[in-house]
Amino acid sequence: MAQQTAPQALASVAPKLVELTDEVLFGDVWDRAELSPRDRSLVTVTALAALYRTEQLGFHLELALANGLTKEELGEALTHLAFYAGWPTAMTAVTRLKAITEETEGPAA
Structure with a gap:
């Protein structure tokens, strides 16, 4: 996975949060060998969708696609999630995935 970073513009408000995001989350946790970046993306997308954390969801859907998940796999995971996290939550995430x-x-025919 290419090194990800927190938005540097946030450092003027919360420099330690940006530092921890870059060094601990993306610099350590995402690089651990026990899960592939693909698997970490699947876990992250489903957690963000289930918790309705839509502000971070778009970034992580794009990262999941870059990490090798397909649109179909993400759609299936979100469909499965609907029965555990709620229909509106899944529909919101699928709508975001479709837009991305x-x-x-390009638009589907």
Whole structure:
């Protein structure tokens, strides 16, 4: 996985949070060998969707695609999640996934 970083503009408000995000979360946790970046992305996307953390969801959906998950796999994971985290939560995440994939693939026919 390419090194990810927190938005540096946030450092003026919470420099330690940005530092911890860069050094601990993306510099250590995401690089641990026990899970692949692909698997970490799947866990992260489903957790963010289930907790309705929509502000971070778009970034992590894009990262999940970059880490090798397909639109179909993410769609299936979010469909499965609907039964555990709620229908509106899953529909919100799928709507975001559709918008992201249409930006790169173009609209579906």
